[in-house]
Amino acid sequence: MSIVAPKERKHLSADALFHLVRNGFASIPDARGEDVDIALTDALMSAFAMFSLKAPSLLAFDKERAEGNLHTIYGIERVPCDTHMREILDSVSPKVLRPLFKSVFGQLQRGKALEPMAFLDGHYLLALDGTEYFSSKTIHCASCLHKVHRNGSITYFHQMLGAAIIHPDRREVIPLMPEPIVKYDGTAKNDCERNAAKRFIAKLRKDHPHLKFIVTEDSLSSNAPHIETLHAHGLHYILGVKEGDHAYLFQQVQAAEHAGQVTSYERHDRAAGVVHRFRFVNDMPLNASNVDVRVNFIEYWERGKDKIQHFSWVTDIRVSKRNVYHLMRGGRARWKIENETFNTLKNQGYNFEHNYGHGEQHLSVVFAMLMMLAFLVDQTQQLGCALFRAVWTKLGSKRLLWERMRTLLYGYALQSMRQLLETLLYGWQKLQPLLAVDSS
């Protein structure tokens, strides 16, 4: 069986995206001035290449052999050694990386590649969740959060608020620039996820003033100030709620049930052997102290062969029998930020929790942002580049794909990522045909 060359959306290919990222880095001013041996652009691009190739460290490159390809494929003029890269990146303020996320996202919009991710009436489902990616008793920096234990010992840690556009039917997730949860200059107090969410939402609206979003989060976010923040920024929501934390709301739903105001609805999926059971009611008070914050309530049971799963959410979208199943799928898709985003970064070669070096100021945060940027570029290719998908399908797993990419990159002189991916898809024969000798 022959494999047919897949058509490409050129601007969503690895080569086009790497070029875009490199140009983005090149427009970041280098605070060190002009008299430097390694340019900031090269230091940033080298770290990006490290995450793009899922290399455990820059030293894992056989530098001598890979340097030519790092130049042709990633546009790096001079590759710094590990120590030098860490020194340069430690002083970079993470916020300068924001335009990079926006420009890759812009490519997705341009190619209409984002459209299949739309969830409901042109709205995108945006999952937000906090995650911790570093913890140590000894290593720390100026940005570290810290916790003092009873015995006087201190744990230092890093967290961030991650954000990704998700869809219940799609494997891809589109990460946005995460909001670091860090200690800021001159403050002794730890930052928190709630403050980070406020900052994130303000920046989201600045970057994407017209995009329509439905934000989905866990039950910690179902509080009146956060709902007001979402509302003030024109964002819809589907947020988890728990009876233990939202007792008043559940009591009000019970009272509404007695008054005959709650709608029940069942849907049978015979093929899967599953029954979906819902009850919902619109216009409920969120809690006793915020009765003017009104929410629509959904409770849901999935009854399978051996187990019952139970979820509940509040949303500002009016719930009806027509949309309740779809809203439930949106609420349940929230796990994709943990599973398809954070766990992918931890377990599928990106080495999210691996210590690449911590630095004294920003290094740890800069590495986390660059890793997320590399993940965004990978997901963009997966969504928009048929060649990438064909190679992935052929090899069967991402782990093998990254491994084969590195092997080629270390061993052969290549002109582009397209050449590398085509080699993985077709083998060398097509690229370097043997001369046929006519012996007649």
Ligand SMILES: [Zn+2]
């Ligand atoms: Zn730190």
